[in-house]
Amino acid sequence: MDEFQSYLDGEFKSIASELWSHNANWWQEGFTEGADPEYREQILPILGELSGQAKRVLEIGTGEGQVLRYLERLAPRERLVGVDPTPEQIERAVARGGPELYLRAGAEGLPFGDACFDTVIACLVFEHIDDLEVALGEVARVLVDGGRFHFLLNHPLFQTPDSGWIDDQVFEEQYWRIGRYLEERHTVEEVEKDVFIPFVHRPLSRYLNAARQASLWLEKMLEPAPPQGFLDLAPEYYQARFVPRLLVLDFVREARTSSGSGGVRATLSAP
Numbered sequence: 001m002d003e004f005q006s007y008l009d010g011e012f013k014s015i016a017s018e019l020w021s022h023n024a025n026w027w028q029e030g031f032t033e034g035a036d037p038e039y040r041e042q043i044l045p046i047l048g049e050l051s052g053q054a055k056r057v058l059e060i061g062t063g064e065g066q067v068l069r070y071l072e073r074l075a076p077r078e079r080l081v082g083v084d085p086t087p088e089q090i091e092r093a094v095a096r097g098g099p100e101l102y103l104r105a106g107a108e109g110l111p112f113g114d115a116c117f118d119t120v121i122a123c124l125v126f127e128h129i130d131d132l133e134v135a136l137g138e139v140a141r142v143l144v145d146g147g148r149f150h151f152l153l154n155h156p157l158f159q160t161p162d163s164g165w166i167d168d169q170v171f172e173e174q175y176w177r178i179g180r181y182l183e184e185r186h187t188v189e190e191v192e193k194d195v196f197i198p199f200v201h202r203p204l205s206r207y208l209n210a211a212r213q214a215s216l217w218l219e220k221m222l223e224p225a226p227p228q229g230f231l232d233l234a235p236e237y238y239q240a241r242f243v244p245r246l247l248v249l250d251f252v253r254e255a256r257t258s259s260g261s262g263g264v265r266a267t268l269s270a271p
Contacts, residue, residue: 024088037229061125065093107135
C-alpha cells in the first residue's frame, strides 16, 4: 500500500464528509427533480415497485429526499423518514417538502428504536460507507421481522476503480475494462471536472456475506440494463446496453429468537 492510500484509508470518513458537503449542490442540480435519466427512468420506478404498499419506510442516505417524495405520491404511508449525514442535503430536503421527518444521521448510528420500520431503502449509498458491517447491523436492527431492505448499488463488478470503456480503433471493438475487482479500496474519484466523490469498492461477496451475518436474507437480485435515456447521452458507446451499471438486492429480515440474535427466516406478506 502506498503512502497516499494509507493516508486515505485512515482519514476516509473526514474526507468523505467534507466532499459530500462541498458537492451537495452538484448532486441536487444534476441528479434530482427529473434531471437524471437513470433516476427518472429506472431507479425510482424500481423502488416504487419494490416498496409497493409499505407503510413505515426509512431511507438511508436520503440526500434531498427525491426517493421519499416519489414514494409518497404512489401510495399512502404511515411514516416516511429520511436520514443523511450531510447538513446541506437535509436542509434542501426540508425546503423541497414532502415527508415530514428528515434527520441528520449516518447509517452506522440510526437514531431509532428496534423493529420500527417495515422497509429500509439505501440507494447508491453503501459504496460510500466505511463501516459496512455496522451499517448493515443497524438496518437489521430497525427492521421488523420479515421487513424488507431494498439495497441499490453501483454494480461492484463493473464500477470498480480504474474501470472504463475501451474503444479499440485497431480491432474496431468496444469493451468495458474491469479494474481490480477483488481488491477492497478507498478511492476519491473525479466523476466530472472538479467534482471529487469518495468511494469504497468491495466485491459482491463482501456485501452478501455481511448482510447474511446481519440476519438479512437475499430474496431477489436484479441487474437491469441501463435505461434508454442514459444510453442516449453517449450513443457512440453502443455496447453500453449490455453492461449493467446498477445492482438491486432485495433482502428480508429474518425472525428474531427470544434471545434477540439469530433466528428462522421470516416473510412479510403485506407490509
